[in-house]
Amino acid sequence: GAGVSQSPSNKVTEKGKDVELRCDPISGHTALYWYRQSLGQGLEFLIYFQGNSAPDKSGLPSDRFSAERTGGSVSTLTIQRTQQEDSAVYLCASSVRGGIGEKLFFGSGTQLSVL
């Protein structure tokens, strides 16, 4: 596609339920990033994938969060047993190679609301 695509754009869930957020990066981009933006906060790094390398999971806030990237393309962020503090906009970005100084292309995000 022309840009980074995220789905769903909005997700409302009940506390304790699991959710899956999807990201389809720009074709040919080998690097993929997940960030979280809470109200009034900046972008909080969650996880980074680069090619076939092991992902950098250093930003995941708890073991309820996990992500995978299949075939070097589509990525899914899973949040298990959602809590109200998980409510945020989840942003996905991709870049050509993930090199230093590279421009990130962002999707429109998934607005997650946990009731």
Next chain:
Amino acid sequence: AQSVSQHNHHVILSEAASLELGCNYSYGGTVNLFWYVQYPGQHLQLLLKYFSGDPLVKGIKGFEAEFIKSKFSFNLRKPSVQWSDTAEYFCAVTSGGSYIPTFGRGTSLIVHP
């Protein structure tokens, strides 16, 4: 760990006013610096970046930013803002060989016509 401070959280200006948004980072080594912008209803996009060379960087839509290493700063400027500059502005830094940008909290800019 790297941290990025944007001290102005909300800025309100009239059209034609000059703009300067502050950005300071904590890591003192080699850095790459970015400003991203998010216009209402749109996704985040790159406004400008500093990689090396001339510390004064020109971006799109008349924006510029100056890297001052001694002050750990990368402030964004525009001499005359327009209503269409209303947006959220984020400063970001990569450093220490990391490929992962650290973002500031963002500054909400509202420009009144």
